[in-house]
Amino acid sequence: MTEKALIVTHKIPDADALASALAVKKIIGKADILVPESLNKMARSMLDGEKVLTEWPEEEYKLIVCVDFSSPEMCPGILERKEKKIVIDHHPPDREFLKELDGYLIDPGAGSTTELVWRIMKELGVEPGEKLRRVMMAGIYYDTVSLRVARKESLLALAELMPEDNKNIAEEISMMGVEPDESEKIARLKACQRARIERENGVIIASAAVSAFEGQTAAALTQVGADVSFVGSKKNKRISARARPWITAKGFDLVEHVLEPVAEKHGCTAGGHKGAAAMQGVPPEKFKEVLLECVENAKKWAKRL
């Protein structure tokens, strides 16, 4: 058994997951990072040469630290590991997974996992250094949708992390060189081109199927005008959903009102936040049907507005 800890992100890690992993490594020191499955361009630029594993190692680690996920579907292989596990996350947790854990810091009210790790760093007096500060800023920035859904806690953490170099937030973030892959940009544009657009009681609902980047493309659809969007990838067995803030401010919750009832019916799992959520494990043969049911549920809710 190695003396090291293994820090694990969810698959297809976002900036928050990567920043959290790097920050936890800074705290622990003796640790490897595992990014399950593969690295995209954004991940490579955030990691900036930092070596990470993309497959589960054979050897046993002293501890596994899961960052930015608390449901095992987000990280295939995690349940097979025998090591002690702790979780740092800001998603509503999977109750069954909690029973497997030896400890956790889960705050679904937090805007990002990065700010939870920053809380720990401050507590322990760990100085991240300028490079990691910028990485952590990016983690908070992207998980709060470029600060649009940032609450006070996220902004305070961001301000504390900001280097004293007189640059503004957009300049700091651009220094990370985080630009989406061309394939992601194309997927976003294609989703806009192919979207099925429906209107119900003043709510515009857009849905589309793509081969990948369903989360980013669902976000793109709400950016260009949809109030609620659903984008699914049959291959990834996932449907991602987004809702604009005006509609969540009226009490709409994507997980509770749309995804959970559909997921339950078809034996999938749903998770996320009221304005940004996803359904995993969608059976490919039912893909179209499930996507349609999501749209129908959103319409039902819109009718009651």
Ligand SMILES: [Mn+2]
């Ligand atoms: Mn996150």
